[in-house]
Amino acid sequence: MLFGKRDKRESFEREAERVFPSVLGTALRLTRSREDAEDLAQEAIVRAYDAYERFDGSNFKAWMLRIVTNLYINRYRQRQRGPQLGSLEDEGAIEPVSTESELPDRLLFDNAVGAEIEEALGKVPEDFRLAVILSDIEGLSYQEIADATNVPIGTVRSRLARGRSILRKALQEYAVREGYLKKGATE
Amino acid sequence: MDPIEVHAYVDGELPAGQLAEVKASIDSSPETIREVEAIRGLKTMLRERIETPEIGSSWKSCVKRLDEIDKAQKVERAVNRWAPAICSVLFLGIIGAGLMTRYTHWKPSADSPSVARFLGFSANPTQSIDHQERMLKQSFSSTPVHMQVRGVSDYVIDGTPVRRFDVRDASGNLQILLVHEHIDFEGMRTLPDHLSVRVGIVGTTNCAARIDGNDTIVVIANRSYKDLAEVLNQVHLN
Numbered sequence: 001m002l003f004g005k006r007d008k009r010e011s012f013e014r015e016a017e018r019v020f021p022s023v024l025g026t027a028l029r030l031t032r033s034r035e036d037a038e039d040l041a042q043e044a045i046v047r048a049y050d051a052y053e054r055f056d057g058s059n060f061k062a063w064m065l066r067i068v069t070n071l072y073i074n075r076y077r078q079r080q081r082g083p084q085l086g087s088l089e090d091e092g093a094i095e096p097v098s099t100e101s102e103l104p105d106r107l108l109f110d111n112a113v114g115a116e117i118e119e120a121l122g123k124v125p126e127d128f129r130l131a132v133i134l135s136d137i138e139g140l141s142y143q144e145i146a147d148a149t150n151v152p153i154g155t156v157r158s159r160l161a162r163g164r165s166i167l168r169k170a171l172q173e174y175a176v177r178e179g180y181l182k183k184g185a186t187e
Numbered sequence: 188m189d190p191i192e193v194h195a196y197v198d199g200e201l202p203a204g205q206l207a208e209v210k211a212s213i214d215s216s217p218e219t220i221r222e223v224e225a226i227r228g229l230k231t232m233l234r235e236r237i238e239t240p241e242i243g244s245s246w247k248s249c250v251k252r253l254d255e256i257d258k259a260q261k262v263e264r265a266v267n268r269w270a271p272a273i274c275s276v277l278f279l280g281i282i283g284a285g286l287m288t289r290y291t292h293w294k295p296s297a298d299s300p301s302v303a304r305f306l307g308f309s310a311n312p313t314q315s316i317d318h319q320e321r322m323l324k325q326s327f328s329s330t331p332v333h334m335q336v337r338g339v340s341d342y343v344i345d346g347t348p349v350r351r352f353d354v355r356d357a358s359g360n361l362q363i364l365l366v367h368e369h370i371d372f373e374g375m376r377t378l379p380d381h382l383s384v385r386v387g388i389v390g391t392t393n394c395a396a397r398i399d400g401n402d403t404i405v406v407i408a409n410r411s412y413k414d415l416a417e418v419l420n421q422v423h424l425n
Contacts, residue, residue, distance in 0.1 A: 009257060013250065020246050021239035028240055038245045045249045049256065114236045135198065136233040142200045161194045168229050180232035181225055 012052045016045055019061040022138050023068055029133050030072050032122055040076055044068040062140050066148035069130065073149070120170040128163030135160055188212050188219055197226045299387035301371045302394055302405055305349050305364055314339060323352060326365055331356055331421040356418070361408035363422065370396060370403040378416055386412040399424045 016023075023044055027037035044067045048055075055063055121129060127149075134140045134148060145156045168175070175181040188209075195201045196209050213219045319336040337360070338353040350365040375387035375396065386395045394407040395415035406419045 009253065013253065016249070017246060020242050020249070024242055024245055025237075025240050038248070041245060042249050042252055046252055046256065049253055114238050117233065117236050132233070136230050137237050142195075142198070157191045157195055157200075160198075161191045164194065164226060164229055165190075168225065171229075171232070175228060175232055178232065178236075180228040182221075182228075 008052060012049055015060045016048065016064070019064050020045070022061055023064050026065055026068050026133055026138065027072070029118070029121060029137075030069075030126070030130065031076055036076060040068060040072060044071055047071065059144065061138070062144040062148070065134060065138060065140065066144075069134070069148045070150070116174050117171060120167055120174075123170060124163050124166050128159050128166060131156055131159040132163040132167060136164075188216065190222070193219060193222055194226060197223055197230070299372070299374045299389055299394060299396075301373050302364075302375075302387065302396060302407075303389045305344050305347075305366050305370075305405070306351075306362075306389060306407075319352075322350070323354075326350060326352075326425060327422055328425045329421060329423045330354075331418055333357055358410060358414065359408065361406060361410070361415075361418065364403075364405040364407070365424075366403045366405065367401065368403065369398055369401070370405070372396065378412055380413075381416040381420065384416045384419055386415065395419045 020041070024037060024041045027040040027044070028034065031037045031040060044064065048064055048067050051067075121132070124132065130149060131145060134145045135142075140148065142153050142156050142160075145160075146153045149156070151159075168181075172181065176183050192201065192205075192209050193213065196206075196213065201209055213223055316336065319339045322339045323330065323334075323336050334354050334356045336352060336354050339350065341348065341350050343349065348367040352363040352365070354361060354363060372385040372387075375385035378384055378386055381395075384395050384397050386393065388394065389407055392407055392409055393412055393415055394405055395412060395418075396403055396405040397419050402424060404419060404422055404424070406415050406422070408415060408418075410418075
């Protein structure tokens with residue numbers, strides 16, 4: 001995209017402010033730490049501003065979430081987690097084991113309504129969680145998720161299916177109680 | 188049925204060619220229909236119950252950071268734009284300061300024809316070193332320490348006896364002329380801290396001269412006037 005310097009700043013700020021809740025929300029759901037999430041979101045905004053002239057003008061939100069995700073994968077995840085989740089791709093190795101620190105999600109999200117969901121989401125293994133966040137919370141297409149996470153679409157499809165399956169088990173009672181699932185609608 | 192395809196169906200991500208086939212499979216299986224409803228329920232729950240976080244101060248911090256970046260880029264652009272000019276001014280300043288220093292402290296003198304006329308003879312390198320050093324001691328009561336004689340020659344110019352020493356000290360080669368008359372210091376000037384010394388140029392080489400008794404001692408070398416004057420002040424006639 002071609003901008004004058006003032007236009008660039010104005011245009012970027014307008015777009016970035018619109019999608020910033022998604023950027024920060026995704027960062028929070030990935031890092032599970034308010035401080036890290038704010039750092040990550042801010043760093044993503046700076047990177048995006050720097051690269052804004054190269055943005056193709058299609059889907060700004062998907063582009064921003066791609067930057068956040070890549071930054072997280074390249075920097076924060078290695079720092080926070082050490083070994084990666086690659087082995088969890090293997091069938092049978094996937095168990096909803098929480099590897100996250102047990103943070104009170106009410107404090108993390110200022111969100112009493114969705115706290116139970118956030119907590120369950122936090123226990124979904126990271127790569128699957130990322131697929132669920134980008135698809136079901138942020139509304140990205142499979143292709144956009146594949147671009148954001150640097151994996152083939154087939155991997156996105158399987159991660160999404162596994163992530164939802166884990167989340168459904170964890171939220172079964174809640175979802176039935178709240179009327180989102182029918183009783184007995186198990187896998 | 189492959190559960191991954193069911194998820195793709197719910198997400199509207201099935202290729203067009205596969206859609207009819209998968210839809211038919213789903214419609215024919217009550218269990219798969221329940222699965223589709225469960226996935227839709229989960230998606231709806233996530234959409235409706237997940238709230239966006241409060242961005243408040245986080246966004247303000249981002250805007251502040253963008254302001255800083257803009258400011259830094261502005262400075263960078265200004266520096267890039269003016270760098271050649273700044274460098275040129277600095278370069279000219281350095282050259283100017285150098286010239287000023289030279290002009291202030293080492294103001295070039297005109298040629299010193301009166302000194303030049305006593306040059307023109309090479310010191311004799313064939314004499315033994317002992318003989319040369321004897322001649323040096325015979326002529327001077329003191330010379331700079333670590334001075335080595337490399338050649339001595341005696342000659343007469345227009346009836347004036349001249350002894351020329353080619354010597355070497357820690358800073359390199361130099362010539363010392365001992366002229367048995369008071370040289371006319373035409374074209375030479377004095378130095379602020381060495382009032383008895385006159386300095387000038389012989390050809391392209393600096394020289395410093397001083398009257399000592401009936402003689403004139405001249406030191407010639409490619410050195411600053413100040414260095415030559417300091418050497419000259421250490422040389423005294425017997």
